[in-house]
Amino acid sequence: MDKIKIEILSILADDNRTDHKTIAAMVGSDEETVDRLIEEMEKDRIIMKYTAIIDWEKVHAESTVSARIDVQVQPQREVGYDDIARRICRFPEVKALMLVSGKFDFIVMVEAPTMMDVSNFVSGKLATIDGVRSTWTTFVLKKYKENEVIYGEKDSDHRQVVTL
Amino acid sequence: MSFDPQLYINDSIRQVKPSGIRKFFDLCAGSKDIISLGVGEPDFISPWTIREACVYSLERGYTMYTSNYGLPELRYEIVKYLAERFGLSYNENTDVIVTVGASEAIDMALRTLIDPGDEVLIPEPCYVSYQACTLMSHGVPVPIVTTEENGFRLTPEDIEKKITPKSKVLILSFPNNPTGAVMNREDLTALAEVAMKHDLIVISDEIYCELTYDGEPVSIASIPGMKDRTILVSGLSKAFAMTGWRIGYVACHPDFIAEMVKIHQYTILCAPIMGQKAAIEAFQSGRTEIEKMRTEYDRRRRYIVERVKEIGIDMVTPEGAFYAFPSVKKFGLSSDDFATRLLTEKKVAIVPGTAFGNSGEGFVRCSYATSMKQIVKAFDRIESFVDQLR
Numbered sequence: 001m002d003k004i005k006i007e008i009l010s011i012l013a014d015d016n017r018t019d020h021k022t023i024a025a026m027v028g029s030d031e032e033t034v035d036r037l038i039e040e041m042e043k044d045r046i047i048m049k050y051t052a053i054i055d056w057e058k059v060h061a062e063s064t065v066s067a068r069i070d071v072q073v074q075p076q077r078e079v080g081y082d083d084i085a086r087r088i089c090r091f092p093e094v095k096a097l098m099l100v101s102g103k104f105d106f107i108v109m110v111e112a113p114t115m116m117d118v119s120n121f122v123s124g125k126l127a128t129i130d131g132v133r134s135t136w137t138t139f140v141l142k143k144y145k146e147n148e149v150i151y152g153e154k155d156s157d158h159r160q161v162v163t164l
Numbered sequence: 165m166s167f168d169p170q171l172y173i174n175d176s177i178r179q180v181k182p183s184g185i186r187k188f189f190d191l192c193a194g195s196k197d198i199i200s201l202g203v204g205e206p207d208f209i210s211p212w213t214i215r216e217a218c219v220y221s222l223e224r225g226y227t228m229y230t231s232n233y234g235l236p237e238l239r240y241e242i243v244k245y246l247a248e249r250f251g252l253s254y255n256e257n258t259d260v261i262v263t264v265g266a267s268e269a270i271d272m273a274l275r276t277l278i279d280p281g282d283e284v285l286i287p288e289p290c291y292v293s294y295q296a297c298t299l300m301s302h303g304v305p306v307p308i309v310t311t312e313e314n315g316f317r318l319t320p321e322d323i324e325k326k327i328t329p330k331s332k333v334l335i336l337s338f339p340n341n342p343t344g345a346v347m348n349r350e351d352l353t354a355l356a357e358v359a360m361k362h363d364l365i366v367i368s369d370e371i372y373c374e375l376t377y378d379g380e381p382v383s384i385a386s387i388p389g390m391k392d393r394t395i396l397v398s399g400l401s402k403a404f405a406m407t408g409w410r411i412g413y414v415a416c417h418p419d420f421i422a423e424m425v426k427i428h429q430y431t432i433l434c435a436p437i438m439g440q441k442a443a444i445e446a447f448q449s450g451r452t453e454i455e456k457m458r459t460e461y462d463r464r465r466r467y468i469v470e471r472v473k474e475i476g477i478d479m480v481t482p483e484g485a486f487y488a489f490p491s492v493k494k495f496g497l498s499s500d501d502f503a504t505r506l507l508t509e510k511k512v513a514i515v516p517g518t519a520f521g522n523s524g525e526g527f528v529r530c531s532y533a534t535s536m537k538q539i540v541k542a543f544d545r546i547e548s549f550v551d552q553l554r
Binding site for chain 1: 183185188191192198200202203204205207292341357397457463466467469470471513515519520537540
């Protein structure tokens with residue numbers, strides 16, 4: 001992939017609100033080129049979505065419970081793991097899904113309003129899918145770091161204002 | 165008779181002027197919303213792995229003196245780094261001292277070389293300590309003005325004009341603070357010829373060498389014939405974002421080291437062991453972090469170059485360090501007035517070029533060791549200030 005595309009991606013990954021004109025200056029290109037490349041990468045689903053990292057605990061308005069569910073499955077002939085994975089993905093409670101090595105096959109990250117909702121989802125929806133052999137649920141108690149951001153830490157500059 | 169302390173102060177100290185930025189501190193004090201482009205140190209915190217190495221060493225009880233020369237493991241890392249990065253070959257037992265920042269190394273080098281009246285050639289604008297340390301060593305600072313026209317690079321002709329029978333030392337500081345100028349191999353080769361012709365010792369302050377944006381950094385010590393007559397000074401402050409640790413080093417001919425270590429031994433004893441332990445980790449695992457920071461500085465630099473052009477300010481494109489040095493001549497204000505008014509009217513702190521020698525008049529230093537967001541905001545304010553002046 002072009003070096004310039006990778007540069008643009010790394011700038012957007014850090015701050016997706018950086019405007020295209022600024023990005024153009026940062027990568028030594030012009031605004032039209034950056035517009036075009038970003039549009040291309042959106043179309044190719046290289047850039048899949050622009051989002052924000054939010055400390056929901058500070059908002060209080062909406063409580064959510066997060067859990068990680070380790071799932072063992074029986075892979076199926078011809079489709080292997082993909083078919084089961086696709087079925088699990090469709091549930092809106094599922095925020096992330098990964099195939100992993102080790103004792104379990106999938107890690108499923110789930111979010112729901114209450115612990116009961118998570119529990120109902122696991123017993124009613126997830127565990128009953130054909131091919132799912134066992135589940136192991138771990139509730140998240142507190143988040144310290146997510147997407148490279150440390151929760152509760154402020155950007156503070158302790159340097160003197162002017163130094164030579 | 166009343167006691168007057170002034171009567172007891174020696175002349176060479178009296179000649180040293182206090183730093184010219186006190187005023188800006190006072191203006192900034194108590195004022196909110198100031199965006200500072202005035203800081204001469206990285207906005208990054210030392211990488212965690214480096215800090216952790218220090219904490220671990222403290223836990224294990226490393227709180228003692230080290231050898232005057234510094235920890236052998238650190239000297240080994242320094243020599244290895246200089247070999248890999250610049251193709252230089254030094255002996256870790258005889259050619260290196262770990263110092264309290266590059267600043268101490270500069271002071272030691274000058275004190276070791278200068279007899280009263282010896283002349284020290286100092287390209288200007290430049291960092292503030294060279295002139296002061298020369299005066300404190302009873303030497304005579306001879307400024308050589310580098311110009312916009314030459315991209316603030318030093319040329320052999322510039323040096324030739326200032327040579328006298330008393331010339332002994334040439335100080336080089338590239339990549340340069342405040343101009344951002346870089347000397348490539350060709351430029352340095354031309355200077356080396358002059359240095360050899362006039363039998364000059366070169367003190368090369370390479371503290372910003374890792375922050376070179378176009379091409380690989382070159383040390384003048386690696387130019388044929390120059391190693392013996394170059395005192396290479398560097399440190400971890402800028403590249404590894406380790407300013408407060410105060411770890412620098414000097415590498416040069418063992419005969420110079422043998423003399424310099426006397427000064428170091430009797431005034432400092434050794435650089436703090438905590439910083440030295442952290443520095444070992446920095447050399448061993450800090451490469452990726454250096455690259456990350458360099459990439460980030462480079463993006464900011466390119467943004468500033470574009471933005472300054474767009475606003476209509478003249479500037480030589482900076483190629484190293486983290487400073488831009490635009491000209492404010494066309495606005496009809498002195499650098500000091502420009503900087504003072506920008507601070508009071510638009511709350512952006514920059515440093516007038518005159519803080520780096522008289523030849524800095526007409527320029528201001530903008531540091532891009534601050535986040536992209538802040539830089540964008542600062543230049544919005546600079547743009548509106550400049551529009552007002554037109």
